[in-house]
Each structure stands twice: as structure tokens, then as C-alpha cells.
Amino acid sequence: MSTPVIEATGLGVTLGGQPILDGIDLSVPAGEVLALLGANGSGKSTLVRTLLGVVPRTSGEVRLFGAPLGPSAPWHRIGYVPQRLPAAAGVPATAYEVVSSGLLHGRTLRPPRGHRRRALAALDDVGLGDRAFQRVQEMSGGQQQRVLIARALVRDPDLLVLDEPTSGIDIPTQATFVDTVSRLHDAGTTVVVILHELGPFAPLIDRAVVLRHGRVAHDGAPPRARDEHAGEWHDHTHAHPDPEPPRTGPSLSVEVNP
Amino acid sequence: MTAWDQVVELLSSPLMQRALLAAILVGAAAPVVGTFLVQRRMALMGDGIGHVALTGVALGWLVGSWAGLVPQDTLALPGAVVAAVVGSIVIELVRERGRTSGDLALALMFYGGIAGGVLLIKLAGGTNANLISYLFGSISTVSSADLWWTVGLAVLVLTLGVGLRTALFAVSHDEEFARASGLPVRLLSMLVATIAALTVTIAMRVVGLLLVSALMIVPVAIAQLFARSFGRTMMLASVVGVVVSIAGLVLTYWQDIPPGATIVVLAILVYAVTATLQPLLRRPAPPRDPHPDMVDDVLLVDDVTDDGPLSRPAPTA
Ligand SMILES: Nc1ncnc2c1ncn2[C@@H]1O[C@H](COP(=O)(O)OP(=O)(O)O)[C@@H](O)[C@H]1O
Ligand SMILES: [Mg+2]
Numbered sequence: 306m307s308t309p310v311i312e313a314t315g316l317g318v319t320l321g322g323q324p325i326l327d328g329i330d331l332s333v334p335a336g337e338v339l340a341l342l343g344a345n346g347s348g349k350s351t352l353v354r355t356l357l358g359v360v361p362r363t364s365g366e367v368r369l370f371g372a373p374l375g376p377s378a379p380w381h382r383i384g385y386v387p388q389r390l391p392a393a394a395g396v397p398a399t400a401y402e403v404v405s406s407g408l409l410h411g412r413t414l415r416p417p418r419g420h421r422r423r424a425l426a427a428l429d430d431v432g433l434g435d436r437a438f439q440r441v442q443e444m445s446g447g448q449q450q451r452v453l454i455a456r457a458l459v460r461d462p463d464l465l466v467l468d469e470p471t472s473g474i475d476i477p478t479q480a481t482f483v484d485t486v487s488r489l490h491d492a493g494t495t496v497v498v499i500l501h502e503l504g505p506f507a508p509l510i511d512r513a514v515v516l517r518h519g520r521v522a523h524d525g526a527p528p529r530a531r532d533e534h535a536g537e538w539h540d541h542t543h544a545h546p547d548p549e550p551p552r553t554g555p556s557l558s559v560e561v562n563p
Numbered sequence: 564m565t566a567w568d569q570v571v572e573l574l575s576s577p578l579m580q581r582a583l584l585a586a587i588l589v590g591a592a593a594p595v596v597g598t599f600l601v602q603r604r605m606a607l608m609g610d611g612i613g614h615v616a617l618t619g620v621a622l623g624w625l626v627g628s629w630a631g632l633v634p635q636d637t638l639a640l641p642g643a644v645v646a647a648v649v650g651s652i653v654i655e656l657v658r659e660r661g662r663t664s665g666d667l668a669l670a671l672m673f674y675g676g677i678a679g680g681v682l683l684i685k686l687a688g689g690t691n692a693n694l695i696s697y698l699f700g701s702i703s704t705v706s707s708a709d710l711w712w713t714v715g716l717a718v719l720v721l722t723l724g725v726g727l728r729t730a731l732f733a734v735s736h737d738e739e740f741a742r743a744s745g746l747p748v749r750l751l752s753m754l755v756a757t758i759a760a761l762t763v764t765i766a767m768r769v770v771g772l773l774l775v776s777a778l779m780i781v782p783v784a785i786a787q788l789f790a791r792s793f794g795r796t797m798m799l800a801s802v803v804g805v806v807v808s809i810a811g812l813v814l815t816y817w818q819d820i821p822p823g824a825t826i827v828v829l830a831i832l833v834y835a836v837t838a839t840l841q842p843l844l845r846r847p848a849p850p851r852d853p854h855p856d857m858v859d860d861v862l863l864v865d866d867v868t869d870d871g872p873l874s875r876p877a878p879t880a
Binding site for chain 1: 790
């Protein structure tokens with residue numbers, strides 16, 4: 306068997322004195338599309354941040370492509386799309402500059418040869434070729450999201466990690482995300498995607514991991530799309546208020562496609 | 564005497580030559596560092612470092628007088644470099660650990676730096692008057708030794724700031740992504756802090772510790788009125804820094820006014836004028852559909868996802 310792309314064992318994270326993640330074991334084989342589901346605050350973002358070394362872990366081990374986190378990890382093979390761009394600072398930056406920063410990783414501190422062509426091609430891929438030299442601060446939320454995908458894709462990653470790419474995003478950008486993931490999947494890229502609900506991604510998902518209160522509550526086949534709303538981990542995003550789910554019965558019910 | 568003769572006379576004075584060279588280098592380097600500081604929302608960092616550097620000046624003076632060095636202030640500049648670098652690293656560590664306590668820690672450093680400087684200079688047998696030239700600049704007293712320090716440090720700051728601009732941009736723009744890319748975030752943040760410290764010490768002779776930050780920040784404020792990109796902002800700010808530094812210095816050749824303050828007031832005037840005129844100066848954007856790639860019909864996300872995957876619009880929609 307080949308080395309898993311992500312291998313985490315006994316992962317624990319404590320932030321601000323609160324245990325956020327506890328005893329997480331996760332192994333993602335090459336080529337898989339894994340959905341990370343769970344209610345708001347269940348620790349999904351913290352988990353991917355920990356896997357990528359953004360958040361320090363209190364216990365456990367993480368290996369990416371077989372290498373421990375650190376300077377020697379194969380950072381050029383990993384593309385990360387955070388939930389959103391950080392709040393705009395005073396200095397303007399163009400989409401091209403933001404995407405170019407994706408060409409730096411590990412100990413590569415200067416853009417490699419041909420960086421301009423690569424950055425522009427990545428922007429073209431997400432349909433922003435004509436806006437390369439526009440300030441990102443002046444773009445819509447959906448366009449900013451696409452700049453962030455281009456920044457992750459510019460280094461041709463073998464592992465793509467997306468944090469809630471579809472929440473609060475316009476339909477064309479959602480389509481760009483689904484398109485991108487399905488194209489990458491066909492090319493053999495491993496994808497880990499945090500989702501609020503499977504939505505348009507449903508046909509692409511090979512496996513789902515559900516977090517609840519910082520622990521893995523389910524790991525296996527994705528919940529059936531039609532009954533998706535019945536899942537306890539599903540968060541409604543409708544305008545009407547959520548009824549409090551009954552706290553009785555089995556703590557988890559998963560329905561699996563035949 | 565024609566204007567040309569005056570320029571020749573000005574340029575043939577060795578004192579003016581040294582002062583001009585220092586002003587050009589500092590005017591070019593300070594805004595480069597300032598661009599990173601503004602982007603990191605640490606526009607006041609230069610001020611913090613400047614205050615701490617005053618203690619360094621006095622400490623250098625104290626050591627100099629103990630060692631019986633002549634002149635007494637031989638070690639003032641090295642003292643300022645050491646204090647500024649240490650201070651900038653402390654400020655960066657405070658920033659890294661979160662903002663709530665950082666504000667207070669910075670305030671303590673500001674006041675501690677000034678008070679420490681005033682106290683130590685007294686212990687060294689000097690007076691507050693000795694500190695004035697460091698607080699407000701004394702470009703007319705730039706010696707050849709000072710000039711070599713300034714040239715060396717300015718070249719170092721410019722080389723690092725411009726050469727590593729993409730990496731420094733990356734950590735300043737999105738620290739989380741930089742970490743997730745395995746970049747040495749801490750090292751690069753410390754590098755920004757250190758080159759800021761070095762810039763403060765070389766700008767100390769030109770505009771003085773209390774006005775250092777102005778030369779780092781005001782040209783950036785002017786540049787970002789016009790520039791679209793980070794790179795252009797940095798370049799334009801640097802050009803503005805050089806122009807106001809030369810103009811301020813040249814003015815003081817004919818008028819008996821303090822060069823440091825003149826340079827800063829000039830920069831602020833340029834900002835005031837350009838900010839007022841900016842709406843007129845900026846090329847109007849050609850009229851176009853602001854959302855050419857948006858679907859014009861309102862399509863709610865829930866409408867799509869609630870019906871399951873089959874009714875998902877084709878990705879080409
Ligand atoms: N830096 C932090 N300090 C303290 N608590 C945090 C921090 N980041 C996240 N948390 C807490 O961790 C929990 C999980 O957060 P997160 O991983 O963002 O959840 P999710 O992405 O699943 O919505 C939340 O309760 C949140 O308040
Ligand atoms: Mg999240």
C-alpha cells in the first residue's frame with residue numbers, strides 16, 4: 306500500500322485553555338475526496354489548520370505524504386484555501402500579487418522562474434484572467450474566493466484542502482469550486498473539503514468524516530444526499546430558526562447509500 | 564549669482580554632499596520598510612522602536628564615558644542599533660502572542676524608552692540637550708563614519724526588503740496561509756522587525772527618533788492613494804521619500820530651518836494636497852457592468868441544494 310497523503314494519530318488541540326480537538330485519528334489515501342462535516346464550532350477548521358501546521362497541536366502526530374510537519378514536509382504538493390481573505394490591510398494588493406505569493410513554500414522564499422506566466426494561468430483557470438491587476442480589496446466575496454483557489458492551485462498541488470468553499474458564495478463561484486474539484490479529482494489529486502452540507506459536491510465525495518465536539522463521530526460513506534437534512538450534524542442555513550433537535554435516541558444515525 | 568551657480572555651490576560643499584547622500588538613502592529605504600509595517604497594521608512600530616532607541620543612544624554614551632572614549636558619543640549609534648533591534652524583536656513577540664496585552668506592553672516600551680534615555684544620559688554626565696540632536700535629527704553633523712554606517716545599513720535594508728518582498732508580502736498579507744505553506748513565518752516576521760529597527764537607527768540622524776516613523780509611513784499613505792498594487796505602492800512611496808528628503812534638505816540650505824522637521828512637514832503637505840486632489844487626478848474607470856460574470860437572475864443557493872444534486876445547475880452556468 307502506498308503512503309497515505311494525510312496520516313494523523315491521536316491528535317489533540319487545546320486553544321485558550323479549552324480542549325478543541327481530542328483523540329482524532331485520520332488517514333486519507335491518495336486520490337480520495339474526503340468531506341469534513343459537522344456543526345458550527347465542532348472543530349473542522351481547527352482540524353485542517355492543525356493538519357497543515359497552522360495551529361500547534363497538544364498531542365499526536367501528523368504526517369503529510371509520509372513526512373512529519375516542519376521544514377522538510379513537501380509543502381509544494383499542498384494547496385490550502387482558507388475560508389476567506391484576511392480583513393483588508395491598508396496597502397492595496399492585486400489578485401496577481403496574491404496568487405504569486407502561492408508560489409512560495411517551505412524554503413522557497415523567492416518566486417521561481419516563469420512565475421508570472423504561472424500566476425496568470427492560475428487566474429485564467431478560475432475565470433479571473435481579465436481581473437489579474439485589479440485590487441483584491443475591491444472584488445466581491447465570490448471573486449476573492451476564486452483568487453484564493455488560484456493561489457492554492459498555482460503550485461499544482463497533489464493535496465488540496467478547502468475550508469467551506471460554498472458557504473455564502475454566489476452560484477458561479479460555487480460552480481467554479483465544484484468544477485475545479487472534479488477536474489483535480491480526475492487528475493488524481495487528493496481533496497479534503499470542509500462542507501456545511503454536501504450540496505453540489507455530493508456526487509464527488511468518496512468518504513465523509515463527521516466531527517462533533519472535537520471528536521470523530523462518523524467516518525465512512527457520505528450521508529445520502531436526499532436525507533441529508535435528517536443528519537444530526539446538518540446545520541440548517543435557512544432563514545427560519547432551527548428547532549432544537551431532540552436529545553434522545555441513538556447519538557448518531559447514519560444512512561448509507563446502498 | 565544664477566540658480567545654476569547656487570546648485571553648483573550647494574553640491575560642492577562636502578557637508579552637503581554627505582547630508583544629501585544620507586537623505587537619499589534614508590528617504591528610499593524608510594518607505595520600503597513602512598509599506599510592510601502598514602500592511603501588518605503596525606504603522607506605529609517605527610515610533611515604538613524610536614523611543615527604545617533613545618535608551619540605546621544614552622547607554623552607548625554611558626559606556627563611552629566609562630571607557631573614556633573621545634568623543635563621548637562614539638558608541639551612541641551602535642547603542643541605538645542594539646537597543647532598536649532588541650526592542651523591535653520584543654514588539655514582534657508581543658504582537659505574535661495576541662493583541663490584547665500587546666497594546667499595554669507597547670505603551671510601556673514607549674515611555675520606558677524615553678524615560679530611560681533621559682535618566683541614563685544624566686548618569687553619563689550629559690544633559691538633555693545632548694539628546695535633542697537624536698530626537699529631532701542633526702543631518703548637518705553627519706560625519707564620514709556616520710555616513711558609512713548609513714550607506715551600509717541602507718543598502719542592507721533595501722536589499723532584504725526588495726529582494727524578499729514576495730515572501731515578506733506573503734507573511735504580512737495572510738499569515739495563516741503562509742504557515743500552511745511551510746514558510747518560516749516567525750523568521751520572516753523577525754526580519755521585518757529587524758530591518759525596521761535598522762531603518763530607525765539610520766533615519767535617526769536625518770529626521771530624528773521622534774519623526775522617524777513619519778518618514779516610514781507618510782510616503783506610503785501618499786503612494787496608496789494612487790497605486791493599485793503592493794509593488795507599485797512600495798516603489799512610489801520610496802520615490803516620494805527620496806523627493807521630500809532632498810527637497811527638505813535643500814530648503815534648509817537657504818533657510819535656517821531644521822531639516823528633519825522640514826522633511827516631515829513637506830511629506831504631510833504633499834499628502835494633504837494629493838489626498839484633496841486625488842479624485843481629480845485619478846483616471847476615471849471606464850463605465851462597465853460591475854458584475855459581468857454574475858448571473859442577472861436572482862438564484863438562491865437553497866433553491867439549488869435543497870432539491871438534491873440532480874437539479875444542480877451545470878457548472879458552466
Ligand atoms: N484561536 C482560538 N482560541 C480559542 N478558541 C478557538 C480558537 N479557534 C477556534 N476556537 C474554538 O474552537 C471551536 C472550533 O472552532 P472551528 O474549528 O472554527 O469550528 P468549525 O470550523 O467546525 O465551525 C469553536 O468553539 C471556537 O470557538
Ligand atoms: Mg470553520
